[in-house]
Amino acid sequence: MLWIAIRMLTGDAQKFYGLVFGIAFSTLLITQQLTIFVNLIERGASGTYNVSNADIWVMDPVSRTTDVAYAMPATALDKVRSVPGVEWAVPHLRSQASVRTKDGDLEGVAVIGVDDATLIGLPKRMLEGSPDVLSQPDSVIIDDVGMTRMFPDGSPIGERLELNDQRAVIRGIADAIPSFTSTVVLYTKYSQALNYVPGTRNRLSFVLVGAEEPAQAKALSERIERETGLKAQTRDEFAQDGIDFIIENTGIPLNFGITVALGFIVGVAIVGLTFSLFIRDNIKQFGALKAIGVTNAKIRRMVAVQAGLVGLTGYGLGVLGTVIFIWSFSADPTFKGFYIPWQIPLISALAVFVILALTGWLALRNVLKTEPASVFR
Amino acid sequence: MALDWKNLSFSRQILPIIAVIGLIAAAAFILAGLPDRELSEPEREPPRAPEALANEARVAGSGVVEPSSETIQIGSALSGLITDLLVQPGDRVGEGQVLFTVDDRAARAQLREANAAIAEARASIAEARTAQATAARQLTLYRNVDDPAAVSRSEVIRAEGEASAARERRKLAEARLQAAQARAGSAQTEIGRLTVRAPIAGEILAVNIRKGEYVSTMGGGSQPFIEMGQTQPLHVRIDIDEEQAPRVALGAPATVSPRGAADRQVEAVFVRAEPLVVPKRSLTNSAAERVDVRVLQVIYQLPETEGLFRVGQQVDAYIAARGSDQ
Numbered sequence: 026m027l028w029i030a031i032r033m034l035t036g037d038a039q040k041f042y043g044l045v046f047g048i049a050f051s052t053l054l055i056t057q058q059l060t061i062f063v064n065l066i067e068r069g070a071s072g073t074y075n076v077s078n079a080d081i082w083v084m085d086p087v088s089r090t091t092d093v094a095y096a097m098p099a100t101a102l103d104k105v106r107s108v109p110g111v112e113w114a115v116p117h118l119r120s121q122a123s124v125r126t127k128d129g130d131l132e133g134v135a136v137i138g139v140d141d142a143t144l145i146g147l148p149k150r151m152l153e154g155s156p157d158v159l160s161q162p163d164s165v166i167i168d169d170v171g172m173t174r175m176f177p178d179g180s181p182i183g184e185r186l187e188l189n190d191q192r193a194v195i196r197g198i199a200d201a202i203p204s205f206t207s208t209v210v211l212y213t214k215y216s217q218a219l220n221y222v223p224g225t226r227n228r229l230s231f232v233l234v235g236a237e238e239p240a241q242a243k244a245l246s247e248r249i250e251r252e253t254g255l256k257a258q259t260r261d262e263f264a265q266d267g268i269d270f271i272i273e274n275t276g277i278p279l280n281f282g283i284t285v286a287l288g289f290i291v292g293v294a295i296v297g298l299t300f301s302l303f304i305r306d307n308i309k310q311f312g313a314l315k316a317i318g319v320t321n322a323k324i325r326r327m328v329a330v331q332a333g334l335v336g337l338t339g340y341g342l343g344v345l346g347t348v349i350f351i352w353s354f355s356a357d358p359t360f361k362g363f364y365i366p367w368q369i370p371l372i373s374a375l376a377v378f379v380i381l382a383l384t385g386w387l388a389l390r391n392v393l394k395t396e397p398a399s400v401f402r
Numbered sequence: 403m404a405l406d407w408k409n410l411s412f413s414r415q416i417l418p419i420i421a422v423i424g425l426i427a428a429a430a431f432i433l434a435g436l437p438d439r440e441l442s443e444p445e446r447e448p449p450r451a452p453e454a455l456a457n458e459a460r461v462a463g464s465g466v467v468e469p470s471s472e473t474i475q476i477g478s479a480l481s482g483l484i485t486d487l488l489v490q491p492g493d494r495v496g497e498g499q500v501l502f503t504v505d506d507r508a509a510r511a512q513l514r515e516a517n518a519a520i521a522e523a524r525a526s527i528a529e530a531r532t533a534q535a536t537a538a539r540q541l542t543l544y545r546n547v548d549d550p551a552a553v554s555r556s557e558v559i560r561a562e563g564e565a566s567a568a569r570e571r572r573k574l575a576e577a578r579l580q581a582a583q584a585r586a587g588s589a590q591t592e593i594g595r596l597t598v599r600a601p602i603a604g605e606i607l608a609v610n611i612r613k614g615e616y617v618s619t620m621g622g623g624s625q626p627f628i629e630m631g632q633t634q635p636l637h638v639r640i641d642i643d644e645e646q647a648p649r650v651a652l653g654a655p656a657t658v659s660p661r662g663a664a665d666r667q668v669e670a671v672f673v674r675a676e677p678l679v680v681p682k683r684s685l686t687n688s689a690a691e692r693v694d695v696r697v698l699q700v701i702y703q704l705p706e707t708e709g710l711f712r713v714g715q716q717v718d719a720y721i722a723a724r725g726s727d728q
Contacts, residue, residue: 031414032414035411035413035414038413041413042413045417074437074439077439077440077441077442078441078442078443078444080441098682098695099682099695100641100643100682100695100697102462102464103461103462103463103464103641103642103643103646104462104643104645104646105462106449106451106462106718106720107460107461107462107646107649107723109455109456109457109458109459109460110457111451112450112451112456113444113448113449113450114448114462115448140448141661141662142446142448142449142661142662142664143444143445143446143447143448143664144445144446145444145446145448149438149442156445202437235444235448237456237457239441260441334418337418337421337422337425338417338418338421339421340421340425341418341420341421341422341424341425341428342420342421342424344424344425344428345421345424345425345427345428347428348427348428348431348432351435352431362437364432364435364436364437365431365432365435366436367432367433367436370428370429370432
């Protein structure tokens with residue numbers, strides 16, 4: 026009987042493909058837009074996630090994100106080290122600077138100074154070279170975005186730059202997630218970064234902390250705040266701060282929210298119209314089925330199977346389309362690090378379910394009310 | 403209902419299968435593509451609090467290794483060319499050992515001049531003595547003559563005058579001798595001052611002068627000529643933020659590790675806390691440094707280690723806080 030329902034559904038190829046297309050298109054729209062939205066605002070957290078060792082970030086109370094930070098005096102490091110439960114703490118400098126390239130062009134860069142001795146603060150992976158190159162004089166490590174932006178044709182290794190009248194030689198390429206603004210990032214040692222960044226009185230932007238008990242990072246961050254008067258955020262909190270900063274300061278959530286809503290509306294409109302049209306067209310067949318004694322429950326199940334097939338096919342193709350989209354753009358540096366959070370396909374699955382349940386319910390109302398006698402009219 | 407290959411329908415069978423395969427592929431892609439945000443342990447050992455202080459109240463500080471005598475910047479009393487340099491960095495010297503000598507030709511010429519004057523004065527003294535003796539003998543001879551008519555009065559006066567003139571000449575020559583001797587002594591002192599000696603026993607840490615260079619006592623040259631200090635034992639000067647200073651348990655040992663070798667911690671013995679709280683010296687190489695952080699400097703004595711610590715090296719230190727022991 027359910028197979029009859031499916032034959033009924035696919036009997037009219039035009040409507041069937043219309044339904045599948047409607048579901049696939051709204052799935053694609055919702056999934057793809059949500060993916061790009063999530064990835065875009067997570068760029069605000071990339072600075073935090075690129076540092077893979079620190080449980081806690083300590084900063085001046087007015088600092089907000091990795092890029093909006095107010096520097097502290099150098100003794101803040103010792104204050105943090107004095108807090109019980111802190112396993113280690115290292116200095117971390119983040120600052121904006123202008124770099125002069127070989128051609129004489131000026132480019133804004135972010136200079137990140139990592140701890141001299143331990144190199145804590147570098148991204149986890151290197152694309153080329155090893156972190157040890159920083160031990161050579163005047164060394165910097167560029168990130169892969171910087172590589173594609175500043176050296177589109179050729180390897181940057183060995184290239185000389187000028188930072189604050191000082192020589193900087195690129196000796197490695199880091200594999201890092203770009204920031205929201207895709208700024209070129211140069212990693213160097215803390216002591217070297219002090220020379221590269223024009224001097225202000227205080228230079229220490231962050232203190233990176235490893236907790237004795239990583240599971241109790243939250244409690245430790247509160248203790249650091251209490252004992253030092255500085256602001257301490259766990260890694261996840263600080264990543265969230267970066268995301269919140271972008272949400273608060275850009276129109277991205279609104280724009281993407283509109284697109285996602287449009288996807289939903291398009292889905293409801295196409296699928297709803299086609300599905301109710303399809304069911305209305307088949308109202309005679311349903312009447313006949315009723316006439317031969319098929320119960321309403323059975324009819325409900327039949328419609329549910331039809332909706333399920335359309336939903337599964339459309340949703341599968343839509344998600345596949347999103348994956349192909351993300352995959353085909355993954356080589357593009359703008360899309361570097363984009364991924365599909367597993368929650369998003371579930372959200373779009375829920376949206377598909379709601380669309381189908383809504384339209385199916387609306388269409389079914391007529392069917393259920395149909396008298397078997399209507400076949401003969 | 404069974405799959406019938408002849409009757410295979412694209413929309414009924416193939417399309418849903420494609421969709422399901424696509425879903426599985428997408429799920430695999432999504433799971434494989436999730437970002438790696440695992441926390442990882444640092445590859446190189448960062449400075450950690452020692453076991454005993456891991457969960458105790460403590461104070462952390464950073465500091466610089468210095469000789470136990472502090473660094474002595476050897477100066478020169480007089481300006482001049484360096485004629486001889488007898489030490490190189492790393493040499494151990496005893497107290498009073500010659501470090502370098504400054505050109506002493508001018509002083510030696512003065513000494514020779516003074517010596518010549520001494521000889522001249524001595525000769526004058528001898529000549530005056532002879533003249534005085536002669537005059538005295540003549541006077542005695544005249545006085546012994548009984549017959550007043552035998553010697554004229556004027557003869558006697560002349561002989562008396564000669565004797566007294568000779569005495570005065572001797573006194574003058576003696577005074578000249580003393581002056582020349584004083585000049586010679588002064589020249590000797592000058593020569594001594596042109597030889598620079600080690601004020602204490604210790605190690606030569608830096609030599610910033612070379613033979614033939616001009617050392618000036620006028621200042622201006624910022625580099626000290628020679629830096630030395632007692633490096634057995636070494637001390638370490640730990641800076642502690644003034645806000646943390648009241649918490650330090652003065653007298654307690656400190657756990658010290660050099661930068662870059664954080665796993666090699668040693669225990670250093672408390673020596674003293676500097677009575678003066680000083681502005682923090684930040685190593686930013688900026689001439690226009692403005693400072694608003696002041697630090698208490700606490701001195702600790704490092705144990706004997708095979709070259710682990712060197713003068714001028716930066717270290718990280720952990721000290722127990724007051725109240726943690728009770």
